[in-house]
Amino acid sequence: MDEGNDVISGTVIAEELDLEAIQVRKDLAVTGIVGKPRVGYPTSDLISAIEKFLNWDSACRAVIVGAGNLGSALMGYNELKNHGMNLVAAFDASPSRIGPQKNGPTIYPMSDIKSIVNKEKARLAILTVPPQVAQEVSDQLVDAGIRRIWNFTNVRLRVPEEVLVLREDLSSGYAVLTVLRGITD
Amino acid sequence: MDEGNDVISGTVIAEELDLEAIQVRKDLAVTGIVGKPRVGYPTSDLISAIEKFLNWDSACRAVIVGAGNLGSALMGYNELKNHGMNLVAAFDASPSRIGPQKNGPTIYPMSDIKSIVNKEKARLAILTVPPQVAQEVSDQLVDAGIRRIWNFTNVRLRVPEEVLVLREDLSSGYAVLTVLRGITD
Structure with missing residues (x-):
């Protein structure tokens, strides 16, 4: 068009x-x-x-857990907004990051996950936390009622059957590019 | 292990x-x-x-083009470093971003792509520029001798046959999560 x-x-x-x-x-x-x-x-x-x-014509209320550099990048990624993603809150373990943001949703402490997910009626969670805490945070999200998790960590999450986890594995893409190194260089 | x-x-x-x-x-x-x-x-x-x-036991010299928030996030993404990726330079169109960085490679202007890629013997380019300039920058990279491009833009690049482009399409992952909305919610 x-x-x-x-x-x-x-x-x-x-x-x-x-x-x-x-x-x-x-x-x-x-x-x-x-x-x-x-x-x-x-x-x-x-x-x-x-x-x-694709349901991109209606808003999908989402939260992002882990406001480090990958999380922040996704908060500013306009293509997802154009596809209906509405980031209603973010969470982080670091007290220095907590609070309202100029260009993004308010960042809350991890202990607020359940109350904010429910208050904001969030349906999708983006997981960009360090791998060591990924499973624990995933459990918190499921307990809060989240049934769709976009997992950017390298951890294979264990979740109940009704929860859909999509793992975005950047290392797989990198592997495709490196395994063929001998052929293209 | x-x-x-x-x-x-x-x-x-x-x-x-x-x-x-x-x-x-x-x-x-x-x-x-x-x-x-x-x-x-x-x-x-x-x-x-x-x-x-996967050739992850030897360094892969890479550059990143586009030092916005997605580009910066990838510069700090340790998993790729653990797999041998060695970011030797970054490029950006914005003069305010040019210069050495505390936690990452030096950022050069776009006009330096060819000279720096050659000087640094870079073999892989990560493309995180705005879609409007993606094709033009891709042409510059190919002209500089790059044969492997990791494309994070939503543009389907036209490249010579010998160039390998891997498109990392975050919208596809998002689509999987949204198309199933009715089933999981």
């Missing part, structure tokens, strides 16, 4: 993303959008359909 | 990672390690073999 295309075809999307056109059409059909044969999808309708399918 | 296990079996690793034991053994065999039947792998030998396979 930024490039001025009012209509986009499954074939063009497939080429841009190095996928098969048939797979692109099948995947997009899941969102409910209907393309016109030999024309494609109206671009703005397609964007709306995808955003609706 | 941190938990005091001198030996670990493929079966235990498979259980921990929710994988099939046969797949774990096959994958680990690629590193050259040989396990003992009914005993497993000596833990420290296994770690060394994996690190060697």
